[in-house]
Amino acid sequence: MKMRNILQNILAVIVGLFIGGAANMGIVMLSGSIIPLPEGIDPTNMESITSNFHLYRPKHFLMPFLAHALGTLIGAFVAAKIAATHQMKFALVIGVFFLMGGIQMASLLPAPIWFDILDLGLAYIPMGFLGYKLAKG
Numbered sequence: 001m002k003m004r005n006i007l008q009n010i011l012a013v014i015v016g017l018f019i020g021g022a023a024n025m026g027i028v029m030l031s032g033s034i035i036p037l038p039e040g041i042d043p044t045n046m047e048s049i050t051s052n053f054h055l056y057r058p059k060h061f062l063m064p065f066l067a068h069a070l071g072t073l074i075g076a077f078v079a080a081k082i083a084a085t086h087q088m089k090f091a092l093v094i095g096v097f098f099l100m101g102g103i104q105m106a107s108l109l110p111a112p113i114w115f116d117i118l119d120l121g122l123a124y125i126p127m128g129f130l131g132y133k134l135a136k137g
Contacts, residue, residue, distance in 0.1 A: 005084040012082035016094045020075020024067045024098075031063030046108070053110045061115045068123035072098040076131025088132045095128020 032043060038055035042048040075098065076091035083090040102124055106116045 008082065008084040009086070009090060012079045012084075012090050013093055015082055016075040016079030016090070017097055019078045020071045020073075020094055020098065023074040024071025027063065027067035027070060031067065035059055035063055050108075050110060061111070065115070065119055065123060068098065068102055068119055069127050072124050072127040073131045073134075076128040077135045078131075080132045080135035087135065088129070091132035091135065092125065092128045094131070095125045098128075099124035 037043060037060065038052065038057075040048075041052045041055065072095055076094040079094045080087040080091040099120065102120050106120060111119075
């Protein structure tokens with residue numbers, strides 16, 4: 001029985017990361033049609049993004065924040081639902097994984113400090129915990 005729980009918990013993390021990452025990417029891909037990027041920016045080219053970051057306005061940060069927060073929330077929810085034991089820990093593991101990705105992106109992009117603080121402070125660990133709370137019912 002114990003081996004089954006271990007395998008189920010590993011599956012919870014893998015599926016949570018996959019579903020959360022897919023949700024994040026889906027929102028990012030849709031974001032340009034909801035809030036168009038400034039003229040001349042190629043969202044598939046990191047150099048284009050970084051060299052034109054000065055053209056971004058606060059509205060351009062809404063969709064990335066929602067992608068990070070909702071991707072983490074959905075991934076944590078799924079992980080907590082699948083996990084056999086320690087549901088909160090596994091939901092928070094998803095939050096930590098996504099936080100590490102957020103830290104990586106914050107180091108690569110010249111985003112305003114207010115966005116980095118908001119994003120790193122609210123989109124990951126709190127959403128992981130909220131995902132657990134929602135899964136718990």
